[in-house]
Amino acid sequence: MQRIINDPSLVVEDMLKGFVMVHKDIIHVHLKNPRVIISNAAKNQKKVGIVTGGGSGHKPAFIGYAGKNMVDAVAVGEIFSSPTANSFYDAIVEVEQGMGVACLYGNYAGDNMNVKMASMMAKDDNITVKTVVANDDVASAKKEDSEKRRGVAGEILMWKVGGAKAATGASLDEVIDAAQKAIDNTRSVGVGLGPCTIPANGKPNFSIKEGTMEFGIGHHGEPGIRIDKLASAKEIAKEMYNLIINDLPFQSEDEVVVLISGLGATPLMEQYILFNEIENLLNADNIKIFKAYVGNYFTSLEMNGITLTIMKLDDELKECIRMEVESVGLIQIGE
Amino acid sequence: MQRIINDPSLVVEDMLKGFVMVHKDIIHVHLKNPRVIISNAAKNQKKVGIVTGGGSGHKPAFIGYAGKNMVDAVAVGEIFSSPTANSFYDAIVEVEQGMGVACLYGNYAGDNMNVKMASMMAKDDNITVKTVVANDDVASAKKEDSEKRRGVAGEILMWKVGGAKAATGASLDEVIDAAQKAIDNTRSVGVGLGPCTIPANGKPNFSIKEGTMEFGIGHHGEPGIRIDKLASAKEIAKEMYNLIINDLPFQSEDEVVVLISGLGATPLMEQYILFNEIENLLNADNIKIFKAYVGNYFTSLEMNGITLTIMKLDDELKECIRMEVESVGLIQIGE
Amino acid sequence: MEYIVNARNSDIVLQIIQAIHEKSQYLSEIDGATGDGDHGVNMDKGFSLAKERIVGNDLSFSDAIKILGRTLLMDIGGSMGPIYGTIFNEIWKSLKDVEKIQDTNVLTALNNGLMALIDLAGAKPGDKTLIDTMVPAIQTFASAIESGNSFSKSLDELSRGAEEGKANTKNMMAKIGRAARLQERSIGFLDAGATSCCIILQTMASAIKGCMQSE
Amino acid sequence: MEYIVNARNSDIVLQIIQAIHEKSQYLSEIDGATGDGDHGVNMDKGFSLAKERIVGNDLSFSDAIKILGRTLLMDIGGSMGPIYGTIFNEIWKSLKDVEKIQDTNVLTALNNGLMALIDLAGAKPGDKTLIDTMVPAIQTFASAIESGNSFSKSLDELSRGAEEGKANTKNMMAKIGRAARLQERSIGFLDAGATSCCIILQTMASAIKGCMQSE
Ligand SMILES: Nc1ncnc2c1ncn2[C@@H]1O[C@H](COP(=O)(O)OP(=O)(O)O)[C@@H](O)[C@H]1O
Ligand SMILES: Nc1ncnc2c1ncn2[C@@H]1O[C@H](COP(=O)(O)OP(=O)(O)O)[C@@H](O)[C@H]1O
Ligand SMILES: [Mg+2]
Ligand SMILES: [Mg+2]
Ligand SMILES: [Mg+2]
Ligand SMILES: [Mg+2]
Structure with missing residues (x-):
């Protein structure tokens, strides 16, 4: 395993120390729980608190999205493993300001259970917690079973919308509705070209044969829909695009956000090349790009691959996407 | 070669199309030369023009640093290959506003020659071009031969300082002096843990044995000072740190910028872990971190590895580092 | 009537922890076939942490179980x-006030654990999870008790039921968790959670038998 | 007195382009040993692009050289x-007004090219670059002319000098360019640029011989 680390079982601890120091102008660590990262802006404004959390190894997700007008507090888990209920609870308590807390997270068994337990603990403290569970990964289950689908890079857009809505002073229900609408209008799909290794395991736990790709791969290397021959960017774009566009479905004249994220080891170059192909396809279908994000926004350690996320907009969502943001993973300057 | 691309010999063209579309709020492409990227802010202010350029494959460098208070125009080369003299010339002409142009680039044979020819062409148009040539890579030549050293991630700090100085309305000589001081006070070193592949070649042109690392690797995979056994983050940090600290040398009470960049395939997690070790070493030597940057700031396609850059500050450099910036690769919000 | 003394009996829990530790690599391998290959690491991490908090404190069986449960809840995720x-938290709640633990106490405790789990996790029998070990184990245990068998004999039945339940997951298609994504491809492999659950139940059964008393 | 006609003689340049095209893989391999393995690709890209601009236009030798030089300067980087x-730009400037090109014209042109290159690139003989092919090639060519040899015979000497110069780079330590970083490790390999330069000079020599006239 070619890595610059110390003890493989302490990578999250070691990483957090560095992260907190580098970004002290944007975030800080919870006084009592080193597995909770809090936005410095969290208490500047009376508003609904926004909490998320998830396994580590997805940098800049999740902690990179704590910041002004995004997420207020993040519970941090081990590599690819849900944070404890306790950490979700501490995050919730920390950002509650009397208006309730929206916990916006991804649909994984561990996260579901830990958030559920944390919410029950918070309820005992008279804190209202409502949740939105991201399920944007089209390839992770059939449309009929969409409640089983996983959350992937679309979570970023859910946080963006929820965070922006909360910043307007909206009520908990309004924030939840906006975030739920965001994820309901968002679809993602990933392709994997090379595996990653969990440091504590020391070897890749899946493999992708040279010349092939896993179409529909999950965020932790979960097998996709099928194994395809590695095709050109143009052909890959078409497959990914069709799967997404037909699922919602998106229509002519829609305005959308396009988010392309590398999974870790894929050069930005390839991400822009894929974006270029997606743009051509959207143009051909007369769907307009309102805002595009391309970069390593939601990774899976050093996996080689790319996810494509498209979100359909209405006026409310557009306003939320437009809002300025200042987090480690996403900075957007107001117009 | 596991890549999402179309024609391997057209990756730069395809990538630029995507880049220009995604970041149209920050940059645009030269009207007549598709290999020149120009900051939208370039003409908003009468000031010295800042130009750079270099081979592709280092994303977000070089084009990602075009933007407000950074670089005004960037000449774009093929993968790991200098842009043409013509592109440097077009970049220079585009950003000249009567105060001259500072061309701040890295010390590679091709870039030296192409910038030289472009400067001669500009001189015929009565445009004054002065240059600063980054040579921050300590491992690339002995201290006595420091004019042979290559420019690596330290170039970002040179652009930051040069761009900030120009934004204050300073003269060409003042901008050149500040940028030269910036690079004279900056040292970098890289370690390589895995190779990268030039798309047009199709196979890695160097290899790194599992369990070893190339200490002092160059930005295109140039061999380092020696091949070491892969050690812990703590030990690697110490080796990198000592090489840099003794070269300038840095001293107790100095204030510094620390810039850690992944080379492409190295997860952010490892970069923060390395940063944490570097911070400990600086603390022990009573050197203060004024500002820290950690991320994929200057990559080499999907190379596995990290570069460490440290810059020693004085008041002028501090002011330049502090200044707000809005580019694709670096956004810094004013205080 | 067979029973075990609750007090000063943390050794039962320590044996469970030890069993998980020894099988941790095997559990990860099983998880690797249909999941992400970390089940053994995950389990061992939490259980080992609990061990440090239990050893040397001369705890009761139920208090040791409580610490194991709390550690998993608070520190493991x-x-x-x-x-x-x-x-484990439910087992603790069910046993904490019991001085002499009999077969029916254990049955109630396991049942409460199972109910709370189903409520939390939203999985059903047949989804290919540890529930498919627990359900048949509890059923055979309950029948054995009902049929008038001794506590020890009933524990043997518990172990047999767990073993069968675990083995049956091999032919199931996963409907929940990471493995669900594999659909048909998940058939033919044991479920990792069902396997660890079987180890836990069987180790508990034999540990209880090891300190069985009767009056 | 031997000479070639400048007009309608772009074929000499096309032969050079063809030679580089054929040897492109070989050149990349050589570059791979001490550099980044792209020399053949780099050369072929520029030369092929120039070919498109030369073919079918019935150009003079010097105008074809001009296009090759311009293409490299403007489009290749x-x-x-x-x-x-x-x-090539210097060669063009030296020959553009010459109708009948003789040995001394070629010598002057090559010399001017070498001087301009040294000025631009800052490399010296012995640094392990294409200069180490050019210098001995020009020297043996000049001596041959001075000794009263025919143009054709002198071109043979040019080829021999280029070959020797190229071969000598094998034992040099690179002092410039990427390979310099290797220090002693760069010894024992041919220099890629020296090799391409040798191909170019030898192809030019034989192409000129192929259209030699005398009066
Ligand atoms: N919702 C659920 N309810 C009950 N058990 C579950 C559920 N999801 C997963 N499991 C169990 O978890 C086991 C995998 O555990 P582990 O590998 O430690 O966690 P992860 O899947 O997060 O990597 C599966 O074998 C299955 O028995
Ligand atoms: N400063 C220089 N002056 C003259 N020739 C040089 C110089 N630097 C490099 N070269 C030549 O360039 C050759 C390598 O060319 P190529 O591989 O195409 O470019 P790059 O080194 O940029 O990949 C070397 O073999 C050497 O002959
Ligand atoms: Mg896991
Ligand atoms: Mg090259
Ligand atoms: Mg697992
Ligand atoms: Mg080369």
Whole structure:
């Protein structure tokens, strides 16, 4: 395993120390729980608190999205493993300001259970917690079973919308509705070209044969829909695009956000090349790009691959996407 | 070669199309030369023009640093290959506003020659071009031969300082002096843990044995000072740190910028872990971190590895580092 | 009437912890076939942490179980933290006031654990999870008790039921968790959670038998 | 007195382009040993692009050289763009007004190319670059002319000098360019640029011989 680390079982601890120091102008660590990262802006404004959390190894997700007008507090888990209920609870308590807390997270068994337990603990403290569970990964289950689908890079857009809505002073229900609408209008799909290794395991736990790709791969290397021959960017774009566009479905004249994220080891170059192909396809279908994000926004350690996320907009969502943001993973300057 | 691309010999063209579309709020492409990227802010202010350029494959460098208070125009080369003299010339002409142009680039044979020819062409148009040539890579030549050293991630700090100085309305000589001081006070070193592949070649042109690392690797995979056994983050940090600290040398009470960049395939997690070790070493030597940057700031396609850059500050450099910036690769919000 | 003394009996829990530790690599391998290959690491991490907090403190069986449950809930996360944490927490609640633990006490405790788990995790029998070990184990245990068998004999039945349940997961298609994504491809492999659950139940059964008393 | 006609003689340049095309893989392999393995690709890209602009236009030798030089300078970049671009540009400037090109014209042209290159690139003989092919090639060519040899015979000497110069780079330590970083490790390998330069000079020599006239 070619890595610059110390003890493989302490990578999250070691990483957090560095992260907190580098970004002290944007975030800080919870006084009592080193597995909770809090936005410095969290208490500047009376508003609904926004909490998320998830396994580590997805940098800049999740902690990179704590910041002004995004997420207020993040519970941090081990590599690819849900944070404890306790950490979700501490995050919730920390950002509650009397208006309730929206916990916006991804649909994984561990996260579901830990958030559920944390919410029950918070309820005992008279804190209202409502949740939105991201399920944007089209390839992770059939449309009929969409409640089983996983959350992937679309979570970023859910946080963006929820965070922006909360910043307007909206009520908990309004924030939840906006975030739920965001994820309901968002679809993602990933392709994997090379595996990653969990440091504590020391070897890749899946493999992708040279010349092939896993179409529909999950965020932790979960097998996709099928194994395809590695095709050109143009052909890959078409497959990914069709799967997404037909699922919602998106229509002519829609305005959308396009988010392309590398999974870790894929050069930005390839991400822009894929974006270029997606743009051509959207143009051909007369769907307009309102805002595009391309970069390593939601990774899976050093996996080689790319996810494509498209979100359909209405006026409310557009306003939320437009809002300025200042987090480690996403900075957007107001117009 | 596991890549999402179309024609391997057209990756730069395809990538630029995507880049220009995604970041149209920050940059645009030269009207007549598709290999020149120009900051939208370039003409908003009468000031010295800042130009750079270099081979592709280092994303977000070089084009990602075009933007407000950074670089005004960037000449774009093929993968790991200098842009043409013509592109440097077009970049220079585009950003000249009567105060001259500072061309701040890295010390590679091709870039030296192409910038030289472009400067001669500009001189015929009565445009004054002065240059600063980054040579921050300590491992690339002995201290006595420091004019042979290559420019690596330290170039970002040179652009930051040069761009900030120009934004204050300073003269060409003042901008050149500040940028030269910036690079004279900056040292970098890289370690390589895995190779990268030039798309047009199709196979890695160097290899790194599992369990070893190339200490002092160059930005295109140039061999380092020696091949070491892969050690812990703590030990690697110490080796990198000592090489840099003794070269300038840095001293107790100095204030510094620390810039850690992944080379492409190295997860952010490892970069923060390395940063944490570097911070400990600086603390022990009573050197203060004024500002820290950690991320994929200057990559080499999907190379596995990290570069460490440290810059020693004085008041002028501090002011330049502090200044707000809005580019694709670096956004810094004013205080 | 067979029973075990609750007090000063943390050794039962320590034996469970030891069994998980010894089988940790095997559990990860099983998880690797249909999941992400970390089940053994996940389990061992939490259980070992609990061990440090139990050893040398001369605790009762139920208090040791409580610490194991709390550790999983508070410090482990993932899905194993809440799943086993909830089960052990319920077992603790069911046994904490019992001085002499009899077969029916254990049955109630396991049942409560299972109910709380189903409520939390939203999985059903047949989904290819540890529930498919627990359900038949509890059923055979309950029948054995009902048929008038001794506590020890009933524990043997518990172990047999767990073994069968675990083995049956091999032919199931996963409907929940990471493995669900594999659909048909998940058939033919044991479920990792079902396997660890079987180890836990069988180790507990034999540990209880090891300190069985009767009056 | 031997000479070639400048007009309608772009074929000499096309032969050079063809030779580089054929040897492109070999050149990349050589570059791979001490550099980044792209020399053949770099060269072929520029030369092929120039070919499109030369073919079918019935150009003079010097005008074809001009196009090759301009293409390298304007469209190629890297280090080969300015290096060979400058050399060919100087050759063009030296020959553009010559109708019948004789040995001394070629000598002057090559000399001017070499001087401009040294000025631009800052490399000296012995640094392990294409200069180490050019210098001995020009020297043996000049001596041959001075000794009263025919143009054809002198071109043979040019080829021999280029060959020797190229071969000598094998034992040199690189002092410039990427390979310099290797220090002693760069010894024992041919220099890629020296090799391409040898191909170019030898192809030019034989192409000129192929259309030699005398009066
Ligand atoms: N919702 C659920 N309810 C009950 N058990 C579950 C559920 N999801 C997963 N499991 C169990 O968890 C086991 C995997 O555990 P583990 O590998 O430690 O966690 P992860 O899947 O997060 O990597 C599966 O084999 C299955 O038995
Ligand atoms: N400063 C220089 N002056 C003259 N020739 C040089 C110089 N730097 C490099 N070269 C030549 O360039 C050759 C390598 O060319 P190429 O591989 O195409 O470019 P790059 O080194 O940019 O990949 C070397 O073999 C050497 O002959
Ligand atoms: Mg896991
Ligand atoms: Mg090259
Ligand atoms: Mg697992
Ligand atoms: Mg080369």
